[in-house]
Amino acid sequence: MNNHVSSKPSTMKLKQTIHPILLCLIHFIISLYTILTYIPYYFLSESRQEKSNQIKAKPVNSKPDSAYRSVNSVDGLASVLYPGCDTLDKVFMYAKNKFKDKRLLGTREVLNEEDELQPNGKIFKKVILGHYHWLSYEDVYVRALNFGNGLQVLGQKPKTNIAIFCETRAEWMIAAQACFMYNFQLVTLYATLGGPAIVHGLNETEVTNIITSKELLQTKLKDIVSLAPRLRHIITVDGKPPTWSEFPKGVIVHTMAAVQALGAKASTENKPQSTPAPSDIAVIMYTSGSTGLPKGVMISHSNIIAGITGMAERIPRLGEEDVYIGYLPLAHVLELSAELVCLSHGCRIGYSSPQTLADQSSKIKKGSKGDTTMLKPTLMAAVPEIMDRIYKNVMNKVNEMSSFQRNLFILAYNYKMEQISKGRSTPLCDRFIFQKVRSLLGGNIQLLLCGGAPLSATTQRFMNICFCCSVGQGYGLTESAGAGTITEGGYFNTDKPHPRGEILIGGQNVTMGYYKNEAKTKADFFEDENGQRWLCTGDIGEFDPDGCLKIIDRKKDLVKLQAGEYVSLGKVEAALKNLPLIDNICAYANSYHSYVIGFVVPNQKELTELARKKGLKGTWEELCNSCEMENEVLRVLSEAAISASLEKFEIPMKIRLSPEPWTPETGLVTDAFKLKRKELKTHYQADIERMYGRK
Secondary structure: OOOOOOOOOOOOOOOOOOOHHHHHHHHHHHHHHHHHHHHHHHHHOOOHHHHHHOOOEEEOOOOOOOOEEEOOOOOOOOOOOOOOOOOHHHHHHHHHHHOOOOEEEEEEEEEEEEEEEOOOOOEEEEEEEEEEEEEEHHHHHHHHHHHHHHHHHOOOOOOOEEEEEOOOOHHHHHHHHHHHHHOOEEEEEOOOOOHHHHHHHHHHHOOOEEEEOHHHHHHOHHHOHHHOOOOOEEEEOOOOOOOOOOOOOOOEEEEHHHHHHHHHHOOOOOOOOOOOOOOOEEEEEEOOOOOOOOOEEEEEHHHHHHHHHHHHHOOOOOOOOOEEEEOOOOOOHHHHHHHHHHHHOOOEEEEOOOOOOOOOOOOEOOOOOOHHHHHOOOEEEEOHHHHHHHHHHHHHHHHOOOHHHHHHHHHHHHHHHHHHHOOOOOHHHHHHOOHHHHHHHOOOOOEEEEOOOOOOHHHHHHHHHHOOOEEEEOOEEOOEEOOOEEOEOOEOOOOOOOOEEEEEEEOOOOOOEEOOOHHHHHHHEEEOOOOOEEEEEEEEEEEOOOOOEEEEEEHHHEEEOOOOOEEEHHHHHHHHOOOOOEEEEEEEOOOOOOOOEEEEEEOHHHHHHHHHHOOOOOOHHHHHOOHHHHHHHHHHHHHHHHHOOOOHHHOOOEEEEOOOOOOHHHOOEOOOOOEOHHHHHHHOHHHHHHHHHOO
16 A cells, blocks of 8 residues: 655745845756756656646545555455465575576675774774675575575474574575575564563574574673573574583584585485465564563564565566665564565665764764765665654754855755646756765665654655655554554544544454464454454554545554643654754653653754853753753744644643663664653653652
8 A cells, every 4th residue: 555644845944045136047047957857758757746646545445444455456455476476485486586696685895893982982883894795696595595404404393483683684684585495483583672572582482593693692692591491502694603601501503604504415405394385474573662572473474475565566666776775673574574575576685784874874984985875775764763863964964054055955955845746857956956965875766765653744855855766654563564444532534534543454464463472462453254354553544535644643642631632742752853953852741740741862962052052061961961951942842842833732841851862772762763652751750750740
């Protein structure tokens, strides 16, 4: 289904001071060039405006609770990429035979590592990276086949669980393909999970074998191996692992290369003991856990194939010329699905990390090239946190420009936004104004796919304009993807002109439920009278007349205040999170009080400058703990909230500034950077009592 957030374009809120005559001249030149270059495009292709006005989805029948489907699939949902390829091993075999010698997985060579002393006394590790080295489809197939057979030799049986706890890299995908071939059930754990969550996943799934990296073995696994008594084999994907005398007796550490060599030499001739059926479990994917311990979602081969089939239909002209950059956690359904779509269509996948993505990334030595510069990807997935960060960084650079440069950028931005609304292209602006911005992601991006959390309309529009590419918001959960609606919390499927309600998802991509958690499975999944399986997402959505789905709320984000008003915490956060002064924000409210409060991670540069203007001095921690700075930031937030048309009762009345950023490592956000409200509430409990206690 084609799900995206529709929004009216908003203009840049920066003052334009260019001389009126110069403004007219620039506008005339841009318009003339655009008209001359647009005429052939206009006659040779369907305009964007016409496409925008097309109906994307419609109800299956006339009932208020009818499911919506893509207009291309009203009579039946697409469920397979290629005829007969109903399991993931068959999909890869099809791709291997079709693209045999084509490059598939790429990894940059590490040329040098250095420790760099920062002004604050901290030491950051910097790397100098070389070119990408590639494995072909055939190379990946052989390595996966040998690895799977080696695991068989180590005692791994079909339809039994094996864990992967590893960063996103080529070896992760090779290990996954081996498991798909040999019908091993792959248990995925985020590399950033804390010890208790890792132990929970390993013990609940009763794995005896785990695939990991040398770094994670040293930093995390070695401290908890004794708490997972069933573990017998640890396989590291990168080089010879160290050993520790304190390892429990009976635990053996191998390298991936050694297991592959074992499989290549085995007498079983590399044949799996059994091949998977479409209904067999392919992955038990542990969620990042926004509430409590992570849950293992059981995803069958047919579930994944149905999901990536729908995704492939929404990526136009996907093929061998495309290059995808992989850096999000492969343990997340967005990244795994995106890479499987690319793998099945002959694309190249070059691996990266959030710390080496761009020239300015934290681990890239100054003067060296980041991964996007070297790879020049055409496709990229991102979570809103990363896109919001790009937006703020670029806008900070714009504000530092000279008056002429800044106003020229604003003029071009607003001009392009106007032309896009009319379905027209702006080649002159793209080439001379936005090329430098576009080069931040390599210069060739054609599609940015965002998922994991809602993306603000402002950031989506900015990325679309400045990176000269399509920006798609994928709506889905680990548990599924797609949409339908029923009534919930003051929203009704009979609302006019936009039907609203909780989003329900039905189709072959709806997963099998939660591993060893029947109560939660029964709470979130159900079958209707026709045998159709449905997932209750907990998200509130509404359908536009053209069939586009807009996420407008979340059941868990709705809080009833003391006076009876309903506050959407997500709405409050979305209205304020793009302020330059704010790096992150969590709104909080409860039914015992009449107002909203907030926890804020301020932008260090912006807050320091605000403190300077107000004559306040101190360390970063002292500024964040200052009541004067809290009041100043609250003033800025209140002004922005009023501009965003928030109701008076929705505007935070008190805030707490946090000197420490919220990262997955802190346990306050998930790996997709979604807020963990329960953990944040616990973390800031003393501040909650302070803010609600004082008069």
